[in-house]
Amino acid sequence: xxxxxxxxxxxxxxxxxxxxxxxxxxxxxxxxxxxxxxxxxxxxxxxxxxxxxxxxxxxxxxxxxxxxxxxxxxxxxxxxxxxxxxxxxxxxxxxxxxxxxxxxxxxxxxxxxxxxxxxxxxxxxxxxxxxxxxxxxxxxxxxxxxxxxxxxxxxxxxxxxxxxxxxxxxxxxxxxxxxxxxxxxxxxxxxxxxxxxxxxxxxxxxxxxxxxxxxxxxxxxxxxxxxxxxxxxxxxxxxxxxxxxxxxxxxxxxxxxxxxx
Ligand SMILES: *Cc1c(COP(=O)(O)O)cnc(C)c1O
Numbered sequence: 001x002x003x004x005x006x007x008x009x010x011x012x013x014x015x016x017x018x019x020x021x022x023x024x025x026x027x028x029x030x031x032x033x034x035x036x037x038x039x040x041x042x043x044x045x046x047x048x049x050x051x052x053x054x055x056x057x058x059x060x061x062x063x064x065x066x067x068x069x070x071x072x073x074x075x076x077x078x079x080x081x082x083x084x085x086x087x088x089x090x091x092x093x094x095x096x097x098x099x100x101x102x103x104x105x106x107x108x109x110x111x112x113x114x115x116x117x118x119x120x121x122x123x124x125x126x127x128x129x130x131x132x133x134x135x136x137x138x139x140x141x142x143x144x145x146x147x148x149x150x151x152x153x154x155x156x157x158x159x160x161x162x163x164x165x166x167x168x169x170x171x172x173x174x175x176x177x178x179x180x181x182x183x184x185x186x187x188x189x190x191x192x193x194x195x196x197x198x199x200x201x202x203x204x205x206x207x208x209x210x211x212x213x214x215x216x217x218x219x220x221x222x223x224x225x226x227x228x229x230x231x232x233x234x235x236x237x238x239x240x241x242x243x244x245x246x247x248x249x250x251x252x253x254x255x256x257x258x259x260x261x
Contacts, residue, residue, distance in 0.1 A: 008150045008172055009193035017196075017246040024242060035242055040235050048238075049231055052245040056202055059248060059256055060181040066207055070223070070231040071191075071200045071241045076171045078221075079188035079201060080106040083144060083167055084113035086223045087186070090214045092141045095119045097134070099156075100127045100149030102169060110144070119143065127152045136162055141213075142185070148173035150193070159183055165209045174202070175251060177261045185209045196244030199237040 005012045013021075024035040031044060038044055053069040072078070083106070088094050093115035096107045099122055110116040120134035127149060136143050142165040148155045150172040159166065165185035174189040181187070186205040192198035203223065210224045219225050219233065226233050251260060 021243040055248045068227045070226045076190040080109040084110040087142045088113045095140045095143045097145040100152045103146040197240045199240035
């Protein structure tokens, strides 16, 4: 009998998703090859990637709104590094909301790139609440928050209205509740909580926030390169992305985020 899995991640996948993913490991779409063996440049896989990227935007209500979706390596933890690398200007600064272990991890990495302002923190009470009524300086390069604090079980119910880019780590609640996702300029989420297996990270970003830092960014860490190369900068995690697509298809068939919420 299948056991219950209450872990935040890697977490439970729909049985039909597991079955289809298992089939694809043996013989993908009657191609005579495993999904683990086909080229990521094959028509088969390019179609998977295109559908997964489009469906992620569609489910969030962000298609045709100047956003791109890419599936990267490195988990949300690499997002902690890529966000300041791509968005914090040379000698710039950014503001962070410190609401838990993962937020603290993001702050720690941002400090390597420039001044990192803690707009508010609940650390003194072991992160048992999400601060409200804090000020965000108008001249920072972006504001970073964590929508759901996986370890502490606290969740942001509202997000600030600001003119600067709003960046959010949504690893453990993306696709689980309706939000106005167009409020956000960059969303990232490790797949293993709410989307699929570990090994890929969904990044949704507004194209016009990139290229403003004056930094030289290594190609593999440059969001622009990933967008330009349609999420094929290097060999993607084909299995994790295919299985994530199966979850997204199932979510759409169920009626999307409104239905699952
Ligand atoms: C699990 C988790 C992370 C870390 O994700 P990795 O993909 O393992 O790097 C970061 N942020 C949040 C909110 C998480 O729940």
